[in-house]
Amino acid sequence: GAVVSQHPSRVICKSGTSVKIECRSLDFQATTMFWYRQFPKQSLMLMATSNEGSKATYEQGVEKDKFLINHASLTLSTLTVTSAHPEDSSFYICSARDSAGGASDTQYFGPGTRLTVL
């Protein structure tokens, strides 16, 4: 149980294009999902917290107009990198928190999406 999927796993795009990444909780409902960014050999940096049916909460320094987050259902959150540039190249990882049960503080991570902007 507690499986989180991400799509696509890898994307290469040209500078200036927009890229959408999907995060799905496959066997549980998630009112809250989190989006992280990870640079090579570094730790995970939280970008934003995505709440179902409401606006995402962005961490300091993260541009909300550049990284658009939509959490339209209890099993799906999307991150759109708008007008991507080479400096946006990174490993993007989502996590989902199981809304049910006593262990609601547990976060399960997706496999990540490698974004390369040329």
Place this chain on the structure above:
Amino acid sequence: GENVEQHPSTLSVQEGDSAVIKCTYSDSASNYFPWYKQELGKGPQLIIDIRSNVGEKKDQRIAVTLNKTAKHFSLHITETQPEDSAVYFCAASKGAGNMLTFGGGTRLMVKP
């Protein structure tokens, strides 16, 4: 806000030996401490977690200890195997609905 320090940054052990990774946290209100294993090119996988009402938790070869007074917690892996080689992250949070703050990670290498 919360700050989590993790040591060592790299750890090399011989197969069969034990490995210990330590983390300290700054916010005494934190009460949930998970450990994640991340293999190259993959997302982090939860391997064990502990809550502040427990001092120790064990799952086969993996154990975690928590010292709330000193605000530190540790991951212990016994009888290490080459497939344990990965990057391990500790994290802390204030519980349900709250964000995780991650440590810097430890690259564990188990030599056969």
